Amino acid sequence: FIDFSSAFNTLIPQQLICKLDKLGVNTPICNWLLDFLSQRPQTVRAGNNTSNTIILNTGAPQGCVLSPLLFTLLTHDCTTTHSTNHLVKFADDTTLVGLITKGDETNYREEVDLLTKWCRDNNLLLNVGKTKEIVVNFQRGNTQHLPLIIDGTAVERVSSTKFLGVHISEDLSWTANTTSLAKKGQQRLYFLRKLKRSGASPAIMTTFYRGTIESILSSCITVWGGSCTHSNRKALQRIVNTARRIIGTPLLSLQDLYTTRLTRKTLTIIKDAHHPAHNLFRLLPSGRRYRSLRSRTTRLRNSFTHQAIRISTYPPPISPHEQCSNEPPPRCLETLH
Secondary structure, three states: OEOEOOOHHHOOHHHHHHHHHHOOOOHHHHHHHHHHHOOEEEOOEEOOEEOOOEEEOOOOOOOOOHHHHHHHHHOOOOOOOOOOEEEEEEOOEEEEEEOOEOOEOHHHHHHHHHHHHHHHHOOOOEOOOOOEEOOOOOOOOOOOOOOOEEOOEEOEEOOEEEEOOEEEEOOOOOHHHHHHHHHHHHHHHHHHHHHHHOOOOHHHHHHHHHHHHHHHHOOOHHHHOOOOOHHHHHHHHHHHHHHHHHHOOOOOOHHHHHHHHHHHHHHHHHHOOOOOOHHHOOEOOOOOOEOOOOOOOHHHHOOHHHHHHHHHHOOOOOOHHHHHOOOOOOOOHHHHO
16 A cells, blocks of 8 residues: 655656647647646745745645546556556555465565656655555465565555555454444434434434435445444444434435445446456346356455345345435346346
């Protein structure tokens, strides 16, 4: 899990424009972006005191909607060399995933070295102190892995870390993630009770719940919803039940939320032929059902892809709570065939 030091502030406009030109972006847009990113005045004001103005010719403005897009375009040529490695990029959040077979880490470590060199060539500074490594290994016996070294510094190996708002653990369990979600949900129940005491209508409280509590509990639920334990699911459902008693109206259960979001995501993947997971959904010769994937472990069987194929083949019935909710109910995926 790679961390960049001030990623947006290190962007060099001229270097970005060269890459945009190679991507086929027309000259007027390139010139506009170059003008937008160059010669930007900046001052600091504290009370009645104002600093001298300095001119910035590097970086992208913080808070600008263009900055993540420009950074993504800058890093589009940062790719893996070995087929056993995979880069996951979302703006300045970058993760390198390596498959180590029979204890051979050569390709993985070479990929890290190449990534470090690419960052150096593109004026990006790796923050090794905040970069983390997780080793997922379910083989019997303890396999020792040498520390990963970047620029002479060992990368910290952790048992759990946070990536795009989701806590990922080395045992691929979701206890840390659901515990964090439950804590946030409990804190927001306080404000729901305050609304109740102030005489807010059920409609207003439902809107508040959906925007501040349900959105937290269902964050990335398609990733962890099928694999979290019964106790973790029960802890989150307890928050939903408390909110339902406070508001006094039916609310979607956690399972209904998971089913709805899973179905919606599955539909999106099936419709998008360019989605990386699109080819995993293969119709049987009958054209009415999707081919199931083989899985030897419960962990894999409960993962997103397997659950998505299962729900696309056997769509669940609509629950009464879903009928009372503004959330669109799951649709039978056979209508897409």
